[in-house]
Amino acid sequence: MSQAGAPLSSAVPQTRKVGILGGMGPAAGADFVRLFVQACTEQLRRRGAAVVDQAFPEHWLAQIPAPDRTSAIAAPERPEISPLDAMSHAVQQLHSLDVRIVAIACNTAHYWHQPLQQRHSQVRILHIINETIAHLQQAGVREVLLMATQGTHRSRLYDSALEAAGIAVHTPLPHEREQVMQGIFEGVKRGRLDVANQYFGPVVQALRQRHAADTLVMACTEIPLALPQASQAQGLKLIDPAWVLAQALAAQAYV
Amino acid sequence: MSQAGAPLSSAVPQTRKVGILGGMGPAAGADFVRLFVQACTEQLRRRGAAVVDQAFPEHWLAQIPAPDRTSAIAAPERPEISPLDAMSHAVQQLHSLDVRIVAIACNTAHYWHQPLQQRHSQVRILHIINETIAHLQQAGVREVLLMATQGTHRSRLYDSALEAAGIAVHTPLPHEREQVMQGIFEGVKRGRLDVANQYFGPVVQALRQRHAADTLVMACTEIPLALPQASQAQGLKLIDPAWVLAQALAAQAYV
Numbered sequence: 001m002s003q004a005g006a007p008l009s010s011a012v013p014q015t016r017k018v019g020i021l022g023g024m025g026p027a028a029g030a031d032f033v034r035l036f037v038q039a040c041t042e043q044l045r046r047r048g049a050a051v052v053d054q055a056f057p058e059h060w061l062a063q064i065p066a067p068d069r070t071s072a073i074a075a076p077e078r079p080e081i082s083p084l085d086a087m088s089h090a091v092q093q094l095h096s097l098d099v100r101i102v103a104i105a106c107n108t109a110h111y112w113h114q115p116l117q118q119r120h121s122q123v124r125i126l127h128i129i130n131e132t133i134a135h136l137q138q139a140g141v142r143e144v145l146l147m148a149t150q151g152t153h154r155s156r157l158y159d160s161a162l163e164a165a166g167i168a169v170h171t172p173l174p175h176e177r178e179q180v181m182q183g184i185f186e187g188v189k190r191g192r193l194d195v196a197n198q199y200f201g202p203v204v205q206a207l208r209q210r211h212a213a214d215t216l217v218m219a220c221t222e223i224p225l226a227l228p229q230a231s232q233a234q235g236l237k238l239i240d241p242a243w244v245l246a247q248a249l250a251a252q253a254y255v
Numbered sequence: 256m257s258q259a260g261a262p263l264s265s266a267v268p269q270t271r272k273v274g275i276l277g278g279m280g281p282a283a284g285a286d287f288v289r290l291f292v293q294a295c296t297e298q299l300r301r302r303g304a305a306v307v308d309q310a311f312p313e314h315w316l317a318q319i320p321a322p323d324r325t326s327a328i329a330a331p332e333r334p335e336i337s338p339l340d341a342m343s344h345a346v347q348q349l350h351s352l353d354v355r356i357v358a359i360a361c362n363t364a365h366y367w368h369q370p371l372q373q374r375h376s377q378v379r380i381l382h383i384i385n386e387t388i389a390h391l392q393q394a395g396v397r398e399v400l401l402m403a404t405q406g407t408h409r410s411r412l413y414d415s416a417l418e419a420a421g422i423a424v425h426t427p428l429p430h431e432r433e434q435v436m437q438g439i440f441e442g443v444k445r446g447r448l449d450v451a452n453q454y455f456g457p458v459v460q461a462l463r464q465r466h467a468a469d470t471l472v473m474a475c476t477e478i479p480l481a482l483p484q485a486s487q488a489q490g491l492k493l494i495d496p497a498w499v500l501a502q503a504l505a506a507q508a509y510v
Binding site: 015023024025026027029030031033034036037038040041051052053054055056057058059060061062063064065066067068093096097185189190191 | 270278279280281282284285286288289291292293295296306307308309310311312313314315316317318319320321322323348351352440444445446
């Protein structure tokens with residue numbers, strides 16, 4: 001096979017096996033693997049290493065049917081509908097495969113990051129919100145629009161961390177949050193991206209009319225599957241926390 | 256959450272855990288999960304079941320850094336460069352997770368399907384070529400163009416099965432096969448889909464000039480990531496064996 005282009009390091013870089021906890025929802029989990037492969041490709045290019053199959057870190061994706069995260073956050077008095085046990089079982093199975101670094105391909109699921117990390121002290125579980133904040137700080141962003149699930153909004157997972165980092169955050173109004181949920185559940189989760197944007201688009205428009213921020217954080221892994229195609233999002237800087245997390249996981253996977 | 260549309264069966268369908276053996280290459284493995292999720296969505300719609308996260312079968316993707324398949328087929332005297340042991344180890348690990356049905360997200364790797372299946376008699380390993388032939392027969396196709404890796408061409412994996420099924424098959428000339436390999440290795444595997452089509456496009460054009468067949472089998476999981484966008488492929492019926500295999504896996508995953 002001829003190898004065109006710049007001279008490449010012949011050494012295959014050292015890698016660490018990593019895991020991805022997905023299924024929340026499954027389309028977002030699949031897309032996260034795509035993003036991770038893309039992030040690994042960028043790592044290889046940056047290192048001047050050949051982009052060949054054998055240079056990618058071994059990685060495992062667990063797509064598990066976990067209970068709905070937003071419903072569980074809304075009903076803390078019903079621990080039986082929490083996704084924590086399902087997530088914990090998958091992390092334990094990843095651990096049994098010798099995986100020591102895990103990323104969770106779902107923003108809302110990070111509500112359970114702390115108990116999950118406590119249960120599995122031998123596995124490092126990356127944190128999508130911390131990684132996103134670090135990314136925004138590095139880019140000098142001081143003000144963002146935030147679109148997420150009801151569960152993520154209710155938990156203030158992003159809001160608290162953004163405010164602590166000195167970044168102003170503007171969120172949709174209650175009825176707009178409901179529209180975002182409809183876009184996620186009736187659009188993306190059913191494979192209908194145009195339907196999703198019929199819900200997402202007007203919310204973005206309303207946010208832009210109320211606030212001058214030029215950066216929007218798509219804080220649910222389902223939103224970036226549709227929103228970048230919405231006309232109302234054109235001209236905005238769209239931050240995809242899943243892409244930020246995929247890059248962090250790739251950085252961990254190359255020693 | 257409001258549920259719009261037709262009345263849906265409230266019962267979550269019974270599912271079986273399934274596995275995907277990927278990494279050959281990693282982009283194709285990631286795309287196979289996307290196809291599998293799409294095939295499951297279609298299964299749910301066909302059954303009148305709600306398309307919710309919890310209705311998807313648990314599935315695991317193993318992206319392993321296996322040795323190059325085409326190189327191994329070209330050098331049967333060098334068993335040390337065969338990907339069989341790496342694939343076998345991954346199937347064994349999938350088995351340890353209670354996976355009993357596996358699909359391999361790589362056409363060329365099916366060269367080792369038989370020894371792999373023999374080593375793991377408790378796991379049913381689907382066969383991408385058998386599934387594709389069944390699909391072509393059902394569609395009444397009698398003649399196809401075939402684009403694949405050098406390894407797949409050399410092994411005659413598809414040619415023999417197509418001929419046995421009474422389907423005429425036309426393959427690229429030796430120098431065109433080399434161009435297809437360059438499209439795969441210098442294009443798709445490096446994340447450069449436009450570069451891939453600079454190699455793939457002229458090969459498709461040459462095949463169409465020589466043969467009247469209106470159906471092209473994209474018999475390498477990397478080819479469908481780029482070829483559908485090539486102008487020279489417009490008007491052809493493109494068969495993606497990965498999509499056929501993903502549908503077969505989804506049919507197995509719903510009991």
